[in-house]
Amino acid sequence: MKLKTVLLLSSLLLGSWVNAEPLRIVSEEWPPFIYAENGHIKGADKDVTEYLLSQLGYQVEWSLMPWRRVLREAEDGSADAILDIAPHPIHLKTYLFTDEPLSSHETMLFYAMDRPLAYRNIDDLSGLVVGVSPGYLYNNHRFVTSDTFRREPAPTFEANLQKLVRGRVDLVALSRPVGVYTSRALGIDHRVSYHPIPLSHSEFYLVFNRTSTWEEPARAFSKALKAFKKTDAYSHILRQYHLESVDGKLTLATPD
Known part of the structure; x- marks a missing residue:
């Protein structure tokens, strides 16, 4: 068939x-x-x-x-x-x-499993560095405008996730299927996970x-x-x- x-x-x-x-x-x-x-x-x-x-x-x-x-x-x-x-x-x-x-899918905050961070809402990001993609709006106004944490762009999803496992960023904002697919392709899916609370949908x-x-x-x-x-x-x-x-x-x- x-x-x-x-x-x-x-x-x-x-x-x-x-x-x-x-x-x-x-x-x-x-x-x-x-x-x-x-x-x-x-x-x-x-x-x-x-x-x-x-x-x-x-x-x-x-x-x-x-x-x-x-x-x-x-x-x-x-x-x-x-x-x-x-x-x-x-x-x-x-x-x-x-x-x-x-x-239709959700954007999640990915973290390194050896450096888990609590996340319930945007306030929990205070003082952190979050990997993002240039030009993305993330369907979350507070996330893209807040000055309580730093958004650090990287040219590719692969670069963002590599920075995450190397400790150069604290979290990475990624579509769930895109993040899971990319981490598997990089062979680091055993080293990263994502918070269950979506950043946006x-x-x-x-x-x-x-x-x-x-x-x-x-x-x-x-x-x-x-x-x-x-x-x-x-x-x-x-x-x-x-x-x-x-x-x-x-x-x-x-x-x-």
């Missing part, structure tokens, strides 16, 4: 790319939702998006880059769309959001340039995505990336 699903998706994709309209989507590496591996861009949200857009008559060109450049390129029209962005008020004014989220969307050109494609994509989530093909993509839904939020399944 899995092989049949993969073959069906592949045949539909190949068939729909004939005379397809080009569409350039930018994003930051955000595994397991979108990332590069052996020269190929893959990921759960990437695969879902590419499949649905192919059915709507588009051939997607993918580009991965730092997040601030992602935002710039979509805003100035160098790119047509962004994959996986949260509906912060600033972004809602700037970009045309689709109606249906691709994924966000849904993540495909967004287009805010022009009338993309209004109908955005509506069509939303409708197609909502229907696709009910299919076996969608469930297969999640399983392929070891993702599972827990209380409506995506997390990485525990390895066998």
Whole structure:
């Protein structure tokens, strides 16, 4: 059944790319939702998006880059769309959001297991250094504006987690599935964990340039995505990336 699903998706994709309209989507590496591996861009949200857009008559060109450049390129029209962005008020004014989220997950505070720190709320971060990603808003106003602790940016998730285990930061703010995936890939998942209280929760969307050109494609994509989530093909993509839904939020399944 899995092989049949993969073959069906592949045949539909190949068939729909004939005379397809080009569409350039930018994003930051955000595994397991979108990332590069052996020269190929893959990921759960990437695969879902590419499949649905192919059915709507588009051939997607993918580009991965730092997040601030992602935002710039979509805003100035160098790119047509962004994959996986949260509906912060600033972004809602700037970009045309689709109606249906691709994924939903929580941002957690990761800590080194040999240096556990208590965390209940933002007040507990006083005097600490927290690793963050440049340009991220974290859907938590107090977290991004408080002057009682220091937010220290790092260029990649890998760099943030390496700084954590080396004691250069006290905590790291990361999406739960992204943090778990990255720590496993680095081979340090036995050295880090995360507090059970989320820093924030966000849904993540495909967004287009805010022009009338993309209004109908955005509506069509939303409708197609909502229907696709009910299919076996969608469930297969999640399983392929070891993702599972827990209380409506995506997390990485525990390895066998």
